[in-house]
Amino acid sequence: MKDDFYIGYQDQSPPSLARSTRRLVVALAMIVAGITALVAARQSPAEPGTFEFGVKRSFEGVLQENPLPMLRSVSPDGAVTNYLLVGAGKHGLPAFARGHDGQRVRFQGTVIQKGPGVLVELNDPESFLVLGPSTAAENRAADKSIGEVVLTGELVDTKCYFGVMRPATGKVHRACAVRCLSGGVPPGLLVRDDQGGAVVVLLSGPNARPLRFDVAWAARRVRAEGRLTWRGSFPCLEVVRLSLADSELP
Amino acid sequence: MVVVVQTSLILLAAYGVLGLIFALAFHGRGLPAVDTNTRGAGVGFRWIITPGIVALWPLLAWRWRTAHGRGSFPGGPDAPVPARRLRAAHALAWKALATTAPVIVAAALWSRPPEAPRSRIPLPSPSPSSSADSLRSAPQNLLTNRVRHAAVF
Amino acid sequence: MSTTYRAIDWNRQKRVYDGTLGGLLALGLGLFVGISVLVSPNITVETLLIRGSSVSALLLLHVILCIGPLARLNPRFLPLLYNRRHLGVTLFLLALLHGAFATVQFHALGDENPLVSVLTAYGRDYRVFADGRINLPHFPFEPFGVLALFLFFLMAATSHDFWLRNLGASFWKAMHLGVYLAYGSVLVHVALGVLQSERGAIFPGLLAVGFVVVAGLHLAAARKETRIDRGKPLGEADGYAETCRVEDVAEGRGKVVLVAGQRIALFRHQGRIHATSNVCRHQGGPVGEGRIVDGCITCPWHGWNYQPEDGCSPPPFTEVLETYDTRIQDGRVWVRTIANPPRQHCAGTAVTAT
Numbered sequence: 001m002k003d004d005f006y007i008g009y010q011d012q013s014p015p016s017l018a019r020s021t022r023r024l025v026v027a028l029a030m031i032v033a034g035i036t037a038l039v040a041a042r043q044s045p046a047e048p049g050t051f052e053f054g055v056k057r058s059f060e061g062v063l064q065e066n067p068l069p070m071l072r073s074v075s076p077d078g079a080v081t082n083y084l085l086v087g088a089g090k091h092g093l094p095a096f097a098r099g100h101d102g103q104r105v106r107f108q109g110t111v112i113q114k115g116p117g118v119l120v121e122l123n124d125p126e127s128f129l130v131l132g133p134s135t136a137a138e139n140r141a142a143d144k145s146i147g148e149v150v151l152t153g154e155l156v157d158t159k160c161y162f163g164v165m166r167p168a169t170g171k172v173h174r175a176c177a178v179r180c181l182s183g184g185v186p187p188g189l190l191v192r193d194d195q196g197g198a199v200v201v202l203l204s205g206p207n208a209r210p211l212r213f214d215v216a217w218a219a220r221r222v223r224a225e226g227r228l229t230w231r232g233s234f235p236c237l238e239v240v241r242l243s244l245a246d247s248e249l250p
Numbered sequence: 251m252v253v254v255v256q257t258s259l260i261l262l263a264a265y266g267v268l269g270l271i272f273a274l275a276f277h278g279r280g281l282p283a284v285d286t287n288t289r290g291a292g293v294g295f296r297w298i299i300t301p302g303i304v305a306l307w308p309l310l311a312w313r314w315r316t317a318h319g320r321g322s323f324p325g326g327p328d329a330p331v332p333a334r335r336l337r338a339a340h341a342l343a344w345k346a347l348a349t350t351a352p353v354i355v356a357a358a359l360w361s362r363p364p365e366a367p368r369s370r371i372p373l374p375s376p377s378p379s380s381s382a383d384s385l386r387s388a389p390q391n392l393l394t395n396r397v398r399h400a401a402v403f
Numbered sequence: 404m405s406t407t408y409r410a411i412d413w414n415r416q417k418r419v420y421d422g423t424l425g426g427l428l429a430l431g432l433g434l435f436v437g438i439s440v441l442v443s444p445n446i447t448v449e450t451l452l453i454r455g456s457s458v459s460a461l462l463l464l465h466v467i468l469c470i471g472p473l474a475r476l477n478p479r480f481l482p483l484l485y486n487r488r489h490l491g492v493t494l495f496l497l498a499l500l501h502g503a504f505a506t507v508q509f510h511a512l513g514d515e516n517p518l519v520s521v522l523t524a525y526g527r528d529y530r531v532f533a534d535g536r537i538n539l540p541h542f543p544f545e546p547f548g549v550l551a552l553f554l555f556f557l558m559a560a561t562s563h564d565f566w567l568r569n570l571g572a573s574f575w576k577a578m579h580l581g582v583y584l585a586y587g588s589v590l591v592h593v594a595l596g597v598l599q600s601e602r603g604a605i606f607p608g609l610l611a612v613g614f615v616v617v618a619g620l621h622l623a624a625a626r627k628e629t630r631i632d633r634g635k636p637l638g639e640a641d642g643y644a645e646t647c648r649v650e651d652v653a654e655g656r657g658k659v660v661l662v663a664g665q666r667i668a669l670f671r672h673q674g675r676i677h678a679t680s681n682v683c684r685h686q687g688g689p690v691g692e693g694r695i696v697d698g699c700i701t702c703p704w705h706g707w708n709y710q711p712e713d714g715c716s717p718p719p720f721t722e723v724l725e726t727y728d729t730r731i732q733d734g735r736v737w738v739r740t741i742a743n744p745p746r747q748h749c750a751g752t753a754v755t756a757t
Contacts, residue, residue: 005693005694005696005701006478006482006485006703007696007701008414008417008482008485009412009414009416009706010416010706011414012415013416017482020479021479021482024483025423025427028427029430032427032431032462033430033431033434035431035462035609036431036432036434036435036458036459036462037434037438038609039435039458039605039606039609040435040436040437040439040458041438041442042601042603042605042606043443043601044443044600044602045445046443046445046446046447046450047445049445088512089511089512089513090512090513091512146372151369152367152369153369154366165450165508166446166450167446167600170599170600171540171544171596171597172599172600173509173600174524175524175525175543175545176509176510178524179509179510179513179514179515179524180513183513183514191369191371193368193369193371194368194370199371201371216526216527216528218525220541228372230373245366245367251529252519252526255519255522255523256516256519259516284569285408285565285568285569287406287407287408287565287568288407288408289407290407291407292409292410294409294410294411295410295563295565297410298410298411299563299565301556302560302563302566305556305557306557306561309570310569313569313570323571324571324573325571325573325574329573330572330680331572331573331576331683331684331686331687332573333681333682334632334665334666336576336580336687337625337629337632339577339580340621341625341628341629344583344618344621344622344625345622347586347587347618348618348622351587352611354590354591354594355590355594355607355610355614358540358591358594358595358598359594359598359607361536361537361539361540362598363540
């Protein structure tokens, strides 16, 4: 009976105990493998998105600071592309790019892209050049107004949602969304449709002002009322009323 | 709230700095005074106990003082393990945990808000440009083209 | 014990133990990363690190919590107990990795100090009641993770025997009871955090199974221990308490008996019955569940040695276990209810053939 007494500092474990410990380790390995595989397989998949971290591309167009910071780029064949602009880290349009509303600018930045929506992170102050006033052709609005709508969805920060973080929604990401929105990243309303699709509607305030809202509503369900306009590939809502969604209230 | 947390962090940092200074002194003169087994101990041992010294320096300072015969340190190397009290504490801890943890976790799960209502975003019609009309089915190559096009500038 | 401290007193068993731990961790993390990339190809490296470290830490915490009661219920699990502190330190490092990556990912490069942001990002939701109902779904989950990480740190930082000796076993053991608070805190962290985002029954189900296993084992062990402590007192006369039959104590082995409400370890060594305190001077291990090895009482937890005649650890060690006088009467062992003075030689009582 003495042989099955385990003393850790002895070189060899008693053979009978060594056998049972080996069996225990095999069982543990099976439990570890089973649980990690199950957890990994059942996590909700991250949505697609791209953040070309470390890659810089050149952009040129007309800078619009309000209500949402965008670059309107017109190609030689007349196609208009709108890029939503954000700053480095958890910040909105950086200071070096402010105060040039309506002017032609050129800069280098990093692409953040999900579906048809392209964001540019302005992270290179040296490359930022003001080229002068824009032309009338460049300013011709290509926006399509839809009308008044009421939408309910999750309040997200556009930078993370369009590709910097995958996933970029829900409670776990909530603090990050608060930081991003607090840092000036344009807010978006993540609206899901019945077919499993999802669209982020950019939110702005009335009268071409940025939206004033409580950043602690980030990652919570909110209800937004206002006028919907498509600006290129971005649906934008000029919000007249914003509240926590009914389904979250008693 | 922010001010409270900021202040606490500053106090914590100050505590840590004092702990580091204490750790230097303790490594120099305190270790052999409080515990003879540390005589001749190697660098590895000193590294491995340093985080604890920084975290618990007031206790060690107390212990160090009593090593010089001033006051007494509760417990200490010669105090026996209060096995029975510990068993009672274990049992109590598990009775408390077994009753409270499931309630909090279950309440957190049951109070999850229901799924968000679904709504459809009205699309512009007729479509003004290449992409807005087919938001979800936009082919990826179109997007790559766009970026490439942007890069031309 | 009483020799010069080393960072880690490596021996073969510890190397095997740590190797097994490393292998199991690699298996779990490898599977997690591999399957995550397959089912969620768009997942970022940061997310993988945050999730991988948390899943492995949570799993390891459950294993750690099971070892104690399993070893109480069945000595076959004692090899897992021997080097458990390495599991604790590994757990802390995994939790630190998780916390550090999450803090950098979710709080850094913003308009607030990341460490402040961890506790204040949506600070207004620190209200148990909001909008007329319990505010659990929006209550910050981060502070519970911070609390658990802090407790894991305290326990990992003080895991060396230097701390056990210098803080005193009583304080040290009480501090390490903090693992239960940490576990509760982790459960709330998970329930208010990821379980609010991930729907479906799998994750709550796994958490519930883990909790039932851990809590069930602890309650079963507590029940067993309580039953021992509540054992019916037998006769008492002349300052001696009646305990078990002589033949219940086999040669070279120990037996735990109850004397005046205290657990006492009986050993039979070379035909003589010895009685000592049942509480090992190291971590309070149950000496009486040990054996006589090379003439010394050997604790089943970490193998600490004491001489049965005087309770002293063999030189160069200096620990002393209390000893008790014994006598044998009508085939039963009687133990004196008052301990002998420390280090006093006590020959034990010879067992005569009956």
